[in-house]
Amino acid sequence: MQSKKRNLRILEVLGILLALLWLFPFYLMVTNAFKTNKEIFANVMSIPSDPTIDNFIQAFIDLNFMNSLFNSLLITIISILLIVIFSSMAGYALARNKSRLSGVILLLFVAAMLIPFQSVMITLVSLFGQFDFLDRFGLIFMYLGFGCSLAIFLYHGAMTGISKSLDESATIDGANKFQIFYHIIFPLLKPISVTVAILNMIWIWNDFLLPSLVLSDAEATIPLSMFQFFGQYTRQWHLALAGLTIAIIPVIVFYFIAQKQIVKGVAEGAVK
Incomplete structure (x- = not known):
């Protein structure tokens, strides 16, 4: 008993140290967001001596925040909805059809996760440019293609824990495939759906490279608008950190709202 208690205490201490390590960048971001640029360069680790919210006001204006927020929300929400809908349908179809072809298709989706975006970005942007599809909806279509591989893999794994007898019972009651x-x-895939949504939200919300190749200034997302604070010769760290602090708030709020479902989805995936 003593050894078990000692081991638990060691794990608790390690957990606290690990949490502090992960929270340290957030401490730097938030504390320096309330400083002037001069104070940041004087001591980046210190607590603000004279906290100011002027950085947040100026960053809000410079980012054209409401327009950037609208673009980010539009792209992120529609992309996630499409990824969840189409990936869940594909995962269901591949899991229920036990054939060699379905196994090959699943393998192709898994293999697609190994292809880095940088290796196809020039060809992809050139192809979409030929069809005049370099806008927000073209970007959403690209996110659907890049995001489906991992999502289908997760949904396929989740489907292995759902009995096929549910399908058979519903078929006897007269339901078709879509109704089933x-x-x-x-509804049984809700934990995995929330997990897929969180993973893709973090990726799409923070993505810079793909939107920078596709979107115009009027359609700029928050990460694209943030780039104006980093010039060739100057770095407006006080405004950039204030903007970053504002930008992560929607992701944090969504995470806390869906926290239970995320933990449940990860736990179910670990058991399976």
Whole structure:
């Protein structure tokens, strides 16, 4: 008993140290967001001696924040909805059809996760440019393609824990494939759906490279607008850190709202 208690205390201490390590960048971001640029360069680790909210006001104006927020929300929400809908349907179809072809298709989706975006970005942007599709909706279509591989893999794994007898019972009651999926199977996939949504939200919300190749200034997302604080010769760290602090608030709020479902989804995936 003594050894178990000692081991638990050691794990608790390690957990606290690890949490502090992960929280340290957030401490630097938030504390320096309330400083002037001069004070940041004087001592980046210190607590603000004279906290000011002027950085947040100026960053809000310079970022054209409401327009950037609208673009980020539009792209992120529609992309996530499409990824969840189409990936869950594909995962369901591949899991229920036990054939060699479905196994090959799943393997192709898994293999696609190994392809780095940088290796296809020039060809992809050139192709979409030929069809005049370099806008927000073209970007959403790209995110759908890049995000589906991992999502299908997760949904396929989740489907292995759902008995096929549910499908058979619903079929006997007269339900078709779409009714079975949307009314019976899809609600059971809620934890995985939330996990997929969180993973893709963090990626899409913070993505800079792909939007920089596709979007115009009028359609700029928050990460693209943030780039104006980093010039060739100057770095407006006080405004950039204030803007970053504002930008992460929607992600944090969404995470805390869906926290229970995320933990449940990860736990179910670990058991399976």
